[in-house]
Amino acid sequence: MDEFIRIRDLRKTFRGRSGDFSVLKGIDLSVCKGDIFGIVGFSGSGKTTLLRCLNQLEKPDRGSVSIGDVEITALRNRELEERRRKIGVIFQQFNLLDSRTVLGNVAYPLEIAGLKRGQVKTRVLEILELVGLADKRDFFPGQLSGGQKQRVGIARALANEPDILLSDEATSSLDPLTALSILDLLIDINRKLKLTIILVTHQLEVVRYACNNMAVLEDGLIAETGSVKSVFLNPKSETAKLFMKINRDLSSREWQEGG
Numbered sequence: 001m002d003e004f005i006r007i008r009d010l011r012k013t014f015r016g017r018s019g020d021f022s023v024l025k026g027i028d029l030s031v032c033k034g035d036i037f038g039i040v041g042f043s044g045s046g047k048t049t050l051l052r053c054l055n056q057l058e059k060p061d062r063g064s065v066s067i068g069d070v071e072i073t074a075l076r077n078r079e080l081e082e083r084r085r086k087i088g089v090i091f092q093q094f095n096l097l098d099s100r101t102v103l104g105n106v107a108y109p110l111e112i113a114g115l116k117r118g119q120v121k122t123r124v125l126e127i128l129e130l131v132g133l134a135d136k137r138d139f140f141p142g143q144l145s146g147g148q149k150q151r152v153g154i155a156r157a158l159a160n161e162p163d164i165l166l167s168d169e170a171t172s173s174l175d176p177l178t179a180l181s182i183l184d185l186l187i188d189i190n191r192k193l194k195l196t197i198i199l200v201t202h203q204l205e206v207v208r209y210a211c212n213n214m215a216v217l218e219d220g221l222i223a224e225t226g227s228v229k230s231v232f233l234n235p236k237s238e239t240a241k242l243f244m245k246i247n248r249d250l251s252s253r254e255w256q257e258g259g
Contacts, residue, residue: 004033004196005054005164010063012049023049024060025220031213036190036197038207038228041217041239047200050217051166054198055087056080067164085113088157092169094149096141096156102128103137106155113160127155130192131185147178154185158193165189165197171206183210204247208232216240 010027013020023046031037041047052058054065056072065072067087075083096105103124110120128134131151141149150170157165167186171179187210190197199211207214207228215225216237223237235241 002033003030004035004068005029005031005198006064006066007050007054008064008066010050010053010060010065012046012053012058012060023220024053027063027220027222029215029222029225031196031198033196034190034194035213036187036199036211038211038214039198039200039217040202040204040207040214040243042202045217045239046220047202047217048168051168051198051200054164054166055084055089085109085160086163088160088162088165090150090153090157090165090167090170092173094141094146094153096149096152098141100140101137102133102139102141102144102152102155105141105152106159109156109159123159124155127158130158130189131155145178146174147181150174150178150182151185154182154189158189163196165195167197167199167201169201170199172201172203179206180209186210204243216243 007027007029010024011022012024013022027050039047039050049058053060054072056075060073063073070083072080072083097108100108106124106127107120110123115123125134125137128137131154133148133151133155136144136148141152144152165186171182174182183206186197189195199206201207211228213226214228214231216223216231216239218237218239223239224231224235231240232244235244
């Protein structure tokens with residue numbers, strides 16, 4: 001697969017009353033087109049900040065992010081807004097508009113983009129069919145389960161036919177069975193639409209189930225990258241080794257308690 005996302009020497013420092021806090025300390029990372037790529041790390045490792053730098057919701061202090069042949073970090077104002085429409089984002093907390101129906105929530109980014117009403121409806125119905133919510137088009141978020149709400153979030157992220165889908169802990173608030181169904185949906189979307197998907201998570205099982213390749217983030221730096229299989233079989237970084245140990249210990253405890 002061809003290299004599609006290129007991150008070079010990406011740095012981000014937050015400044016506060018108690019002093020400066022360096023979150024990203026020089027990230028270098030490449031993701032191939034059409035891949036499902038996992039980024040894992042413990043809390044405070046910089047995962048979410050890295051993800052937000054990909055669509056420039058956070059401005060890095062230094063470094064570059066390129067998607068395809070476009071350097072996102074060099075864009076400003078209207079050019080940046082146009083490019084952001086091709087970067088779909090799925091959030092942990094859904095971020096749906098309670099006053100809008102399922103159809104209205106998915107239509108929202110298309111309305112902002114200025115599409116005509118007929119075009120909006122046609123596109124929304126196509127997406128709702130894809131995510132398995134065609135029969136819920138007139139429901140409001142309060143009438144939906146957590147898994148259904150996340151499907152609406154995914155549909156909304158797909159509305160503008162993005163090149164990339166960014167998932168920020170999208171399954172961490174869901175029960176295991178529902179989380180599995182969401183991961184199956186993302187795998188299906190990747191296959192059907194050839195989308196590049198980046199999954200940011202602290203859950204090893206998410207990466208193992210859905211991703212082809214992965215990076216381990218440790219204190220604002222990439223500790224290691226590789227195929228999911230190679231990292232799981234032979235972790236090299238301290239973070240990866242600790243993740244594996246925690247995963248083994250939890251599995252062992254479950255078996256002991258189950259017995």
